[in-house]
Amino acid sequence: MTDTVLDVRALRVEFPTRRGVLTAVDEISLTIGKGEILGVVGESGAGKSMTGMAILGLLEPPGRIAAGEIRLSGDRIDNLTEQQMQTIRGRRIGAIFQDPLTSLNPLFKVGDQLVETIRLHSSLTRAQARARALDLMREVGIPAVEERIDNYPHQFSGGMRQRIVIALALCAEPELIIADEPTTALDVSIQAQITALLKRLCRDRGTAVMLVTHDMGVIAETADRVAVMYAGRLAELGTVEDVVRRPQHPYTAGLMGSIPSLRHDESELQMIPGSMPRLGAIPAGCAFNPRCTQAGPKCRRDIPRTDGAGAACWLALTGETV
Amino acid sequence: MIRPILEVDALERRFDVSAPWLNRVLERKPRRTLRAVDGVDFDIPPGQTLALVGESGCGKSTIAKLVTGLHPPSGGAIRFNGDPRKMQMIFQDPYASLNPRWRVGRIVAEPLRTLHPETPEAQVTARVEELLCTVGLSGADAAKYPHEFSGGQRQRISIARALAGEPEFLVCDEPTSALDVSVQAQVLNLMKRLQREMGLTYLFISHDLSVVRHMADVIAVMYLGRIVEIQPTRDLFANPLHPYTRMLLDTIPDLENPRRDRAPMGGEVPSPVSPPPGCSFHPRCPLAFDRCKAERPERNPRIHDRRVACFAATGNTLEAAHV
Numbered sequence: 001m002t003d004t005v006l007d008v009r010a011l012r013v014e015f016p017t018r019r020g021v022l023t024a025v026d027e028i029s030l031t032i033g034k035g036e037i038l039g040v041v042g043e044s045g046a047g048k049s050m051t052g053m054a055i056l057g058l059l060e061p062p063g064r065i066a067a068g069e070i071r072l073s074g075d076r077i078d079n080l081t082e083q084q085m086q087t088i089r090g091r092r093i094g095a096i097f098q099d100p101l102t103s104l105n106p107l108f109k110v111g112d113q114l115v116e117t118i119r120l121h122s123s124l125t126r127a128q129a130r131a132r133a134l135d136l137m138r139e140v141g142i143p144a145v146e147e148r149i150d151n152y153p154h155q156f157s158g159g160m161r162q163r164i165v166i167a168l169a170l171c172a173e174p175e176l177i178i179a180d181e182p183t184t185a186l187d188v189s190i191q192a193q194i195t196a197l198l199k200r201l202c203r204d205r206g207t208a209v210m211l212v213t214h215d216m217g218v219i220a221e222t223a224d225r226v227a228v229m230y231a232g233r234l235a236e237l238g239t240v241e242d243v244v245r246r247p248q249h250p251y252t253a254g255l256m257g258s259i260p261s262l263r264h265d266e267s268e269l270q271m272i273p274g275s276m277p278r279l280g281a282i283p284a285g286c287a288f289n290p291r292c293t294q295a296g297p298k299c300r301r302d303i304p305r306t307d308g309a310g311a312a313c314w315l316a317l318t319g320e321t322v
Numbered sequence: 323m324i325r326p327i328l329e330v331d332a333l334e335r336r337f338d339v340s341a342p343w344l345n346r347v348l349e350r351k352p353r354r355t356l357r358a359v360d361g362v363d364f365d366i367p368p369g370q371t372l373a374l375v376g377e378s379g380c381g382k383s384t385i386a387k388l389v390t391g392l393h394p395p396s397g398g399a400i401r402f403n404g405d406p407r408k409m410q411m412i413f414q415d416p417y418a419s420l421n422p423r424w425r426v427g428r429i430v431a432e433p434l435r436t437l438h439p440e441t442p443e444a445q446v447t448a449r450v451e452e453l454l455c456t457v458g459l460s461g462a463d464a465a466k467y468p469h470e471f472s473g474g475q476r477q478r479i480s481i482a483r484a485l486a487g488e489p490e491f492l493v494c495d496e497p498t499s500a501l502d503v504s505v506q507a508q509v510l511n512l513m514k515r516l517q518r519e520m521g522l523t524y525l526f527i528s529h530d531l532s533v534v535r536h537m538a539d540v541i542a543v544m545y546l547g548r549i550v551e552i553q554p555t556r557d558l559f560a561n562p563l564h565p566y567t568r569m570l571l572d573t574i575p576d577l578e579n580p581r582r583d584r585a586p587m588g589g590e591v592p593s594p595v596s597p598p599p600g601c602s603f604h605p606r607c608p609l610a611f612d613r614c615k616a617e618r619p620e621r622n623p624r625i626h627d628r629r630v631a632c633f634a635a636t637g638n639t640l641e642a643a644h645v
Contacts, residue, residue, distance in 0.1 A: 043503070044473075187377035188531075188570065188573050189587050189589075192573040192575075192586035195586075196586045214503070217574065220575060220577050221575045221576075221580045221582050244580070256577070257507075259577060260507075260510070260532040260533050260535060260536035261532065261577075262571075262574065262577075263576075267514075268514070269507040269510055269536065271508050275472050275474060275504075275505065
């Protein structure tokens with residue numbers, strides 16, 4: 001398939017520690033096509049950000065990719081050296097992180113940061129790069145760009161700063177953008193503006209986007225497909241419509257039920273008892289089995305896997321009690 | 323009529339955000355004040371939950387600090403019709419609000435030891451154990467340190483500590499914002515159960531409308547230090563009166579009815595240091611007319627029973643615009 005931009009196969013990220021090897025990402029397989037937004041959701045510690053960092057080649061040592069493959073438009077990128085990876089990051093994969101204030105250098109004008117990034121990835125002259133920076137700022141919806149280009153990051157509001165970060169990620173027209181909680185630090189009205197911007201850019205430029213978030217609402221309105229992660233593993237992968245309306249995995253169903261509704265009254269919210277296991281104490285079999293009301297002996301023995309679509313749940317995989 | 327447990331009247335809080343003295347003298351910078359809370363009034367009857375919602379910088383957390391006495395008000399009045407010792411607070415960040423060097427038992431016992439120093443030690447231990455069980459932890463957890471607990475469990479410890487003084491009134495400032503949704507559901511259910519069983523009154527502060535809808539009896543929507551609309555929860559969702567409330571309800575992503583083609587509302591919350599004249603929402607308001615730019619709307623008893631501060635909401639203008 002030529003349209004696949006990102007192809008992750010059986011990715012495994014490990015952290016060797018004194019108390020043994022922790023598996024932060026456990027055999028994740030997923031793909032993102034051209035112009036597609038894949039949402040990655042899960043609770044804190046589920047491994048969603050770690051997956052993004054592994055793709056960007058930014059795992060903090062001693063974290064390492066222990067197995068699996070990552071391909072970007074067919075080229076393998078998981079086994080590259082740091083030097084080779086530097087030519088990919090920024091140029092072919094853009095990144096947007098949660099906190100726009102820490103993603104920007106407070107000592108440089110935003111225009112200079114944009115110009116520097118553009119010139120790093122192209123052979124444009126300073127003047128050409130500045131013109132391109134103005135275009136990018138206009139494209140991400142910053143008003144009065146001629147004045148704003150010479151402002152420092154602290155002179156922008158949170159929403160405007162995140163737009164600058166998006167403009168930075170777009171500098172080299174990457175094939176893939178990894179957006180890790182891009183709207184979490186922002187207010188709802190600004191959040192809607194930023195997700196709309198991401199969607200428009202994705203549609204207009206055909207960029208593939210991996211949108212990592214804990215907010216199901218954002219996913220429901222932005223993503224095309226969604227991957228639900230639990231304890232480092234993929235619990236469910238499918239179209240947003242399927243996962244939100246007809247969740248197959250008991251964890252996804254519980255997660256949906258625990259979100260307070262905007263439309264009807266509930267005297268009690270649905271709860272998933274207990275909490276997600278720590279990385280060092282993942283139970284045998286399905287990681288969710290101690291919290292699952294439908295778990296059988298097979299769930300406590302064998303790890304269910306999903307390969308590209310559906311739920312990693314023995315109940316859903318075999319269609320009967322296990 | 324039942325006497326409210328908390329009455330807040332024309333409450334104001336200003337902060338001096340002027341440049342340092344030398345800069346003011348040399349660069350002729352003016353004195354500047356930020357009106358964090360600018361004439362707010364509301365009542366809470368006993369056993370009920372009033373929620374304050376709004377975006378960051380609207381003044382909701384400042385109100386929590388004024389009510390609990392952490393800041394003195396610059397104007398207006400707060401009347402708490404009860405024993406001031408029966409008021410407690412639950413904070414947003416369960417990582418910052420528990421002393422990492424204290425064992426959980428000592429943390430939970432602190433209000434008890436402060437408010438009732440005559441309590442015998444054996445009784446304190448028994449009470450701590452009971453409180454930990456009430457919030458879904460075990461008595462043995464008293465010997466552990468906060469770092470041994472997850473975020474949700476820490477927030478349970480905060481709740482146990484707040485309950486130790488046998489409070490009637492709890493101020494909850496974004497109690498679940500730092501938690502994952504499934505853990506949030508556990509904490510919200512716990513808070514509702516405690517309210518039912520103990521007859522607690524909550525002032526609940528949140529930016530999340532779906533959480534507020536689940537928890538509150540009455541919702542006050544804030545914008546730049548003022549309450550722009552206050553209504554019983556059901557009415558607010560069925561018939562929002564203020565254009566800002568409408569905008570908020572329109573922009574939150576809705577899981578049950580996702581609007582993937584939504585056109586987001588433009589603009590941002592202006593700086594509270596230099597709010598726009600007249601109605602502070604007018605630059606973003608689709609219904610604004612000349613009067614909104616010049617005059618500040620008040621909540622008027624003749625207009626929707628003091629529920630909304632908006633000129634466009636008088637008569638049926640807004641209903642017509644909505645239909």
